[in-house]
Amino acid sequence: MPELLVIGGGALGSAVAAHLAGDKRWRIRVIERDASYARASSALSAASIRQQFSTPLNIALSQLGLAFLRGMGERAGLHEGGYLYLAREPQRLTELHELQTRCGADIELLMPAQLAERWPWLATQDLALGAFGRSGEGWFDGWALLMELRRIALAGGAEYQQLEALELMRDGSGALDGVLTTTGVLQADLYVLACGAWSGSLAATAGLDVPVVASRRSVYQFRSPQAAAQCPLVIDPSGLWFRPEGEGFLCGGEPLDDRPGLPLDPEPDLFEQQLWPALAARVPGFESLRMERAWAGYYEMNSFDHNGLVGALDECPNLLLACGFSGHGLQHAPGVGRGLAEWISSGGYQTLDLSPLSPRRIAEQRPYRELNVI
Numbered sequence: 001m002p003e004l005l006v007i008g009g010g011a012l013g014s015a016v017a018a019h020l021a022g023d024k025r026w027r028i029r030v031i032e033r034d035a036s037y038a039r040a041s042s043a044l045s046a047a048s049i050r051q052q053f054s055t056p057l058n059i060a061l062s063q064l065g066l067a068f069l070r071g072m073g074e075r076a077g078l079h080e081g082g083y084l085y086l087a088r089e090p091q092r093l094t095e096l097h098e099l100q101t102r103c104g105a106d107i108e109l110l111m112p113a114q115l116a117e118r119w120p121w122l123a124t125q126d127l128a129l130g131a132f133g134r135s136g137e138g139w140f141d142g143w144a145l146l147m148e149l150r151r152i153a154l155a156g157g158a159e160y161q162q163l164e165a166l167e168l169m170r171d172g173s174g175a176l177d178g179v180l181t182t183t184g185v186l187q188a189d190l191y192v193l194a195c196g197a198w199s200g201s202l203a204a205t206a207g208l209d210v211p212v213v214a215s216r217r218s219v220y221q222f223r224s225p226q227a228a229a230q231c232p233l234v235i236d237p238s239g240l241w242f243r244p245e246g247e248g249f250l251c252g253g254e255p256l257d258d259r260p261g262l263p264l265d266p267e268p269d270l271f272e273q274q275l276w277p278a279l280a281a282r283v284p285g286f287e288s289l290r291m292e293r294a295w296a297g298y299y300e301m302n303s304f305d306h307n308g309l310v311g312a313l314d315e316c317p318n319l320l321l322a323c324g325f326s327g328h329g330l331q332h333a334p335g336v337g338r339g340l341a342e343w344i345s346s347g348g349y350q351t352l353d354l355s356p357l358s359p360r361r362i363a364e365q366r367p368y369r370e371l372n373v374i
């Protein structure tokens with residue numbers, strides 16, 4: 001029986017295992033160095049889902065993610081509160097709206113007066129346009145999604161082992177010949193690299209250039225005496241985002257310091273210097289908010305074009321990549337897992353063609369750029 005070894009058991013690795021588990025011709029092993037997922041991005045994300053992307057494939061992957069979350073029922077904690085992109089000049093939102101609508105996304109363009117009418121707590125004087133996802137966008141329980149993917153994989157016969165991959169080993173032809181782990185070498189017929197932010201450094205142990213780096217993002221949770229009724233996930237032109245969470249709100253934004261691999265502590269000055277002033281400018285009642293806690297996780301940033309890397313590497317054809325999603329991988333995990341499982345089972349993509357995400361585009365210098373990276 002051929003064996004698949006998935007390296008990294010976060011949302012992406014588990015999604016591949018979950019979707020392939022139905023194919024009983026394969027033995028599937030997943031090695032994950034930390035079953036508590038303390039540093040995994042899948043456990044530290046803001047767990048939100050949107051259709052407002054700039055590439056048709058990312059929109060379609062979100063639609064598959066949405067269908068998976070809706071299929072989980074209440075356990076997914078899905079709240080379709082919508083994303084609201086705000087802009088000071090209308091052109092980009094208008095262009096993206098055309099593309100998104102063509103791809104079946106339910107996005108409405110709103111003029112400043114309409115924004116003020118719908119969300120009276122929002123300051124709109126500097127805005128030209130907003131784009132609001134009426135359905136199919138919102139936030140969910142990210143941990144529940146990770147656990148559901150893992151549960152399906154385990155129920156289908158995949159084996160999880162708590163093991164760290166130390167080195168990828170290649171033979172003379174360039175193919176992967178084994179993975180050196182803390183307890184010895186593991187061999188398989190096919191391998192999936194799904195180590196999130198650590199994928200680039202692990203690939204480098206085999207001399208493979210996978211341009212994925214650990215880019216720290218901080219999330220801050222706050223409460224405010226100002227109610228913000230029907231608050232969607234707001235993307236401010238300043239780079240700030242915020243959304244409701246329980247009785248309060250979450251927010252984040254572009255880091256001040258974006259050097260790769262910074263320690264996983266929330267960035268000290270970002271909230272006070274940048275986010276709080278931007279929050280108070282957009283929602284005047286947020287001036288007297290109270291920050292309650294903060295955490296940090298890594299975006300698995302693909303420095304080439306800020307999009308996922310999915311599929312075989314030409315120079316190492318039995319190694320499939322599932323990494324580099326640059327901050328939107330949780331919502332895309334179900335669709336990517338399904339696609340890679342189809343490719344492994346049948347030699348091609350069936351549900352959705354993921355070939356635009358092939359790593360071949362790096363060698364060919366053809367970026368498949370996602371403009372809406374938050």
Ligand SMILES: Cc1cc2nc3c(=O)[nH]c(=O)nc-3n(C[C@H](O)[C@H](O)[C@H](O)COP(=O)(O)OP(=O)(O)OC[C@H]3O[C@@H](n4cnc5c(N)ncnc54)[C@H](O)[C@@H]3O)c2cc1C
Pocket residue numbers: 007008009010011012013031032033034037039040041042043044045046047048049163164165166194195196197198202217218219296297298299300322323324325326327328329330331332
């Ligand atoms: C603050 C923040 C907010 C985010 N918000 C969103 C959002 O709103 N929506 C969204 O869709 N995405 C969001 N993301 C991105 C999303 O979390 C990631 O794209 C996604 O979780 C990546 O999943 P993964 O399985 O590739 O990585 P991970 O979840 O990091 O999993 C990789 C796993 O590999 C394991 N591993 C690493 N190295 C080794 C090794 N050598 N041997 C064995 N195991 C190893 C790790 O322990 C880890 O469990 C956010 C991320 C962050 C940090």
